[in-house]
Amino acid sequence: MTTAPATLRFKPLGIDTAYEHIVFMHAGCHVCRAEGFFAQTRIVVHAGDKSLIATLYVINDGLLSQDEISLSMGAQHFLGIAEGDPVSVSHVPYLRSASLIRAKIYGERLDRSAMQAIIDDTVTGRLSELHLSAFVTACAGDNLDLDEIVALTEAMVAAGERLSWPHEIVVDKHCVGGLPGNRTTPIVVAIVTACGLIMPKTSSRAITSPAGTADTMEVLAPVNLDLGAMRRVVEDTGGCLVWGGAMQLSPADDVLIRVERPLDLDSDGQLVASILSKKIAAGSNRVLIDLPVGPTAKIRSIEAAKRVSSRLEEVGRRVGIDVRTLITDGMQPVGRGIGPALEARDVLQVLRNEPGAPADLRERSLLLAGKVLEMGGKADGAALAAETLASGDAWRQFLRICEAQGGLREVPVAPLLHTVVAAATGRVANIDNRVLARIAKLAGAPQSVAAGVDLHVDLDDWVERGQPLFSIHAQAPGELRYARAFQAEHPNVILVEEA
Amino acid sequence: MTTAPATLRFKPLGIDTAYEHIVFMHAGCHVCRAEGFFAQTRIVVHAGDKSLIATLYVINDGLLSQDEISLSMGAQHFLGIAEGDPVSVSHVPYLRSASLIRAKIYGERLDRSAMQAIIDDTVTGRLSELHLSAFVTACAGDNLDLDEIVALTEAMVAAGERLSWPHEIVVDKHCVGGLPGNRTTPIVVAIVTACGLIMPKTSSRAITSPAGTADTMEVLAPVNLDLGAMRRVVEDTGGCLVWGGAMQLSPADDVLIRVERPLDLDSDGQLVASILSKKIAAGSNRVLIDLPVGPTAKIRSIEAAKRVSSRLEEVGRRVGIDVRTLITDGMQPVGRGIGPALEARDVLQVLRNEPGAPADLRERSLLLAGKVLEMGGKADGAALAAETLASGDAWRQFLRICEAQGGLREVPVAPLLHTVVAAATGRVANIDNRVLARIAKLAGAPQSVAAGVDLHVDLDDWVERGQPLFSIHAQAPGELRYARAFQAEHPNVILVEEA
Secondary structure: OOOOOOEEEEOOOOEEOOOOOEEEEEOOOHHHHHHOOOOOOEEEEEEOOEEEEEEEEEEOOOOOOOOEEEEOHHHHHHHOOOOOOEEEEEEOOOOHHHHHHHHHHOOOOOOHHHHHHHHHHHHOOOOOHHHHHHHHHHHOEOOOOHHHHHHHHHHHHHOOOOOOOOOOOOEEEEEOOOOOOOOOHHHHHHHHHHOOOOEEEEEOOOOOOOOOHHHHHHHHOOOOOOHHHHHHHHHHHOEEEEEOHHHOOOHHHHHHHHHHHHHOOOEHHHHHHHHHHHHHHOOOOEEEEEEEEOOOOOEOOHHHHHHHHHHHHHHHHHHOOEEEEEEEEOOOOOOOEEOHHHHHHHHHHHHOOOOOOOHHHHHHHHHHHHHHHHHOOOOOHHHHHHHHHHOOHHHHHHHHHHHHHOOOOOOOOOOEEEEEEOOOOEEEEEEOHHHHHHHHHHOOOOOOOOOEEEEOOOOOOEEOOOOEEEEEEEOOHHHHHHHHHHHHHOOOOEEEEEO | OOOOOOEEEEOOOOEEOOOOOEEEEEOOOHHHHHHOOOOOOEEEEEEOOEEEEEEEEEEOOOOOOOOEEEEOHHHHHHHOOOOOOEEEEEEOOOOHHHHHHHHHHOOOOOOHHHHHHHHHHHHOOOOOHHHHHHHHHHOOEOOOOHHHHHHHHHHHHHOOOOOOOOOOOOEEEEEOOOOOOOOOHHHHHHHHHHOOOOEEEEEOOOOOOOOOHHHHHHHHOOOOOOHHHHHHHHHHHOEEEEEOHHHOOOHHHHHHHHHHHHHOOOEHHHHHHHHHHHHHHOOOOEEEEEEEEOOOOOEOOHHHHHHHHHHHHHHHHHHOOEEEEEEEEOOOOOOOEEOHHHHHHHHHHHHOOOOOOOHHHHHHHHHHHHHHHHHOOOOOHHHHHHHHHHOOHHHHHHHHHHHHHOOOOOOOOOOEEEEEEOOOOEEEEEEOHHHHHHHHHHOOOOOOOOOEEEEOOOOOOEEOOOOEEEEEEEOOHHHHHHHHHHHHHOOOOEEEEEO
16 A cells, blocks of 8 residues: 555553454544454554554444554553554555465475464464464374474574573473473472583473463572573573573464464474474473373373374484483373472472472482483483482572572462362272363462362372372362362262272 | 352443454453453353353453453344343353364364254354364365265255245356456346246355445345345245345355455365355255356366366255356456446346447356256257347346335446556456456445446457556545555556557
């Protein structure tokens, strides 16, 4: 269009639409009429030297006058504007990325430049949710070949920030989720950095789970560090345990996960690109991936785990980092606590060598730490890991890291408790990870950090009728009531088979 | 959940989001906190005995109090509520259709019951835009087999209203769009019903084009008839030319088209199901499909047309209606006008046998009418069609239909005109249908009924420098300016090759 874009005045309305950019204009607005905009039109919004693409909603009421414009809070924040600032709008230009997604749907392969165009437009919000859904669908299952996965991984790295460290060897570990309570990371970081390796660990917060590693670590120490503070912690201690969310490492990954989740789609290629792009962007070059397998874990069969495993190792080779995988048991939760504070308590018990510490969490952490130590060049990793934990070196190192991040904190305890007991005598035959996670979330985790579920039994344990199976911890009566109502509807979340 | 849903009071905000259902609640609302709802959560909204699924946006401002709730205008209308009415919300239940879409993405075939579940949830708005996009993507190209297309067609028919007629033979015609000005339908209906066949024609309004058949017919007579009025017109005259949009014939089709359009995806299977479900729902059993082929038409190659053609005929057989196809030239617009009134003028010129009537529109209408007559059991259709038009019988029959629908109207003429002339002397080598359609839309069509483009040349015509190529008609100066600006950026919309 050659006509100059018309300017409107910004008026905030305080509408939070999460990630989705929405623009509001009055139905009688001359710009809407002149440009032929109506509800659901995608338009470019300009303010100062910034712009974004938003979906238009039309106001038929007094919320806006005809020369005012409003934006969802995220869009306002992105543009950095305040009440009265001038805003202009225009038509969305042709998007090459949209044509490339279309080509992929029709069976064409995407090369490096194509993947980069799609990922760049994903990160900047130029592609609509419809397009992102179509892209994710076109990549689902095993629909990306090795070249495409490599291209996607590298495009995702290039679309964000990339850390670098003055060390030849930088190790990392990652777990392909789905297993409540599996909080090995703080223990592994403490052990391997106590042994002199460099492990600058960035973790995520919970998206759909009752706690992410960053949520659990935040119970113990500040995790919301900027890049400078993180670097100082790593210089001081060799490691860190911080939240990676603010560092813009592979930001496309967060967008794609957001779209995949409600569709419940898994894509081998996207899983591999998701994991490896975050690790490469964080500057690590030797990465161990834990793949728990179980019917209620993220990976449900050994075959699926083997396929993902070979993809991870091969793509790692192609992008120049050493990736190894470990297929582990994902039949039941690890540790006893599910929820930030309860998991933090388990972590401390293991690090302090307390007699009642959960043995499964201890063993799994030692297994992973041993492998990471060997990837980092240490001989006999298993023995070294066990010795480092048993000697208290890991615990002292963990304290150093917490101090460097701002100081160790006290683990809070929830004021409200409800214990679920066995309705019959018998053997614990099954534990439903997904229902347990849901109970912990309804009890308030992760926002209420002390809330969650505390397990009192393991798979195959023999229990007597009336014996405690698990406790629900909550901070507010409403949340406890809610978790209990859901639990009552799922009496077999821990299935006791009568003898 | 066993807890009773909490009730909030409805407050209208006048926000038009088109088809998308949005629910607004205050950030501090106790329901949001208790249920764990946040921005973008999909939730069920109940009012009286109605409910719908909406996406939540969270208000952080004075627009709503903590015990108030608001809805987008479409959602408010759907629930039939007014200010102060009680509204409750709950979590979205498990959707079988979402799992079925997932199965299709992973390569499984969808049977009748699966297609019905997906289409039912499409029509009632239970599936999100993300899911619809994933479904459309999974069906793209040639990804539905014949059984699936039949299942989809029948599911789409079952999900809406279905008309029936007390006649053994009910004919219809359809054109697979993309060709501006191709307004044969009023002429075909007049001819074939003048010959005694039954043709109760329901047409659509423009979605992305400068005019739909219903828009053009509305220039000439009322088209917004309810089912009873439509039946009376057909009883009186044997035919009708009405808007089908309010009749809920295959409403899933409208939803799927809305999703496909921004993705620019074609699916043979969905195209076939889209066309045939509308025809079956309208009660016709002998259907002629016009497939114009050209680089800027909807179908771009003869191979694609042949593939779609065989699918249409085979699925027609399977669902019990006689479907025949006609592959036609889609290289240039048909008739001279593009836009409701300009097209209506062309239609009248042909029906009245005016000497200057556009020959291409006349010939194409006769070709189609002849085929429809033969499908309806008349011998020598081509000759019969030509005779019926030339004798004035078609024109008198058209007048009868217009009278029955409420009376023939005067065709309006636009007050503003801009004529584009040839920059050089030579041969008309190409006409870009899409750019011409866009100019007509920018000039105001179809909302401004007299607006549009009037063509003065055909493909292969010899033109002198300065000779008029086409005129832009507009009702408002702003619209004319806009169309001219766009036209200036596309000087070769009608390409004149110098000798």
